[in-house]
Amino acid sequence: MLILVDQDGVLADFEHRLYQTWQQATPTHEHPGVAPHERRHFYAKDDYPEHLRDAVQRIYTAPGFFRNLPPIDGALDALQAMLARGHDVRICTSPLTLYQNCVGEKYEWVDRHLGAEWVARMVVTKDKTLVHGDILIDDKPHVTGARTPTWQHVVYNQPYNQQAPGLRLHWGNWQEILGTHPGWD
Numbered sequence: 001m002l003i004l005v006d007q008d009g010v011l012a013d014f015e016h017r018l019y020q021t022w023q024q025a026t027p028t029h030e031h032p033g034v035a036p037h038e039r040r041h042f043y044a045k046d047d048y049p050e051h052l053r054d055a056v057q058r059i060y061t062a063p064g065f066f067r068n069l070p071p072i073d074g075a076l077d078a079l080q081a082m083l084a085r086g087h088d089v090r091i092c093t094s095p096l097t098l099y100q101n102c103v104g105e106k107y108e109w110v111d112r113h114l115g116a117e118w119v120a121r122m123v124v125t126k127d128k129t130l131v132h133g134d135i136l137i138d139d140k141p142h143v144t145g146a147r148t149p150t151w152q153h154v155v156y157n158q159p160y161n162q163q164a165p166g167l168r169l170h171w172g173n174w175q176e177i178l179g180t181h182p183g184w185d
């Protein structure tokens with residue numbers, strides 16, 4: 001099976017680093033950070049008042065933000081375990097349109113935490129519907145694009161995507177989810 005795995009919010013912990021960075025800068029802000037468990041919109045800046053959204057964006061577009069994201073617990077082991085089971089696993093990620101720091105640092109992150117073999121497994125695209133696969137594990141509630149995808153979207157469970165229908169996976173239950181679905185083991 002060809003498994004596409006999203007990077008931010010699935011492998012790399014975007015939410016905690018954004019929150020920590022905002023909190024560290026609190027004296028200069030008039031709004032407390034939105035804690036990861038309180039997040040409700042897919043795009044983090046949409047959980048902040050409109051006049052603060054540029055400040056949120058400045059955090060995640062700054063040099064070093066993507067490079068220094070911590071891995072989500074269990075994510076790296078799960079990728080290796082999927083590969084060991086014989087699956088073809090690719091990291092399928094959409095960079096920010098403000099790409100200057102994001103793109104290179106996404107590759108650096110994978111190299112640092114998973115190594116060169118996984119750098120070669122990266123698919124970087126703004127439209128994931130153009131990528132073939134059997135399943136796409138992604139925290140975005142609705143993944144859309146120019147084509148009807150060949151993959152089935154399995155939602156990676158996060159507080160901000162609770163409205164999304166369908167299968168819901170996290171790194172504590174992924175073997176159960178894949179194992180119980182016909183053809184996915």
Ligand SMILES: [Mg+2]
Nearest residue numbers: 006008009139
């Ligand atoms: Mg994501």
